[in-house]
Amino acid sequence: MPFLSIWKQPTKTIHYLLEKRSLKLTLLIWLLLAISDAPNTALNYQEMFGMDPGKALLLMYIISIPFILIAWPISTGLFYLFGRMLGGSARYKDVLWIIPAASIPLIWLAPVNYFMYVFMNGQQVSFIVPWLAILITAGAWVYSIIVVSKGIGIVHRFSALRGFGVTVIAAGVIFTFLMILSFLAAIFILPTMQ
Template structure:
């Protein structure tokens, strides 16, 4: 492969997700894929700390260390589990991708979250209570507003990238890739609702038992 054909996935995936997915699947090993996951999931978990009330129980530095640890372990587990779901569903649409190819390709979908890392760090240090507490009654600062706006934009773009890399990995159309992505999302949502209802019914039953 000549120099012109080499890609930097952290840059190219934004506008060329299919080409980037093919490049990573064909030319990069699992260690490089794990590196992508570890870095990008710091951004993912940064966007997940809103209203977690971690502060001031943990200092800001401790929260940052926790984010890095979670990105390494839970990021890899999440990508492995997600690939395990997408792989057979794609097969239903005549997809040809292997599990390893899906694992590599899907590692790319969270890369856009990397740009959120500095914004969340600044938000943590400048106005931690508005970040960690939804009940915060003060005005949300400009950093928080910009960060939330970017989080929405990045999340939408990650969905677009997901469809593209699934289509490339499974060699199917974008529409088939869309439904490959949609089906497990619907199933997981339904299972979550069912579990929530069951737990709510059990909770009400236990509560009524003690009342009477």
């Protein structure tokens, strides 16, 4: 099962996902990721829009899946394009099936995310609890980056270090796009909400 093997044998897990090419397994990964990450985004929506905690969490459950399904082929396209620009030889279909592998470590953050969600809603938390959650989350994200770098290296037939370069370039493009969207939202949308 890739949910456990990703921690000990990421390369083997990536090859398994490439060979299996199971849409059901991929949708299960995306569903579990959406459930795992919903508390993080719900906290942001609560603060921004003053929403009730239950409504914010329900909204995130509803929004997360379509957002992930839209982002999947777009991020795949970026990894494919930048990998080809750096001399890779992968096909789009191959890159499509390794992207979910990077999300598997983030699924295991569900207990941390829900724990923080419960305690951040009106409870006083000791100083150490948020920092511990941040460290655990950062560790999972770093490992997720390692997994996607290995996967990009495998499908493009180059080193994991070059795969990391592709990951950094794609993340930079996505970050720049999101910053532009945030800037436009700050100019046009936020003034109308007050």
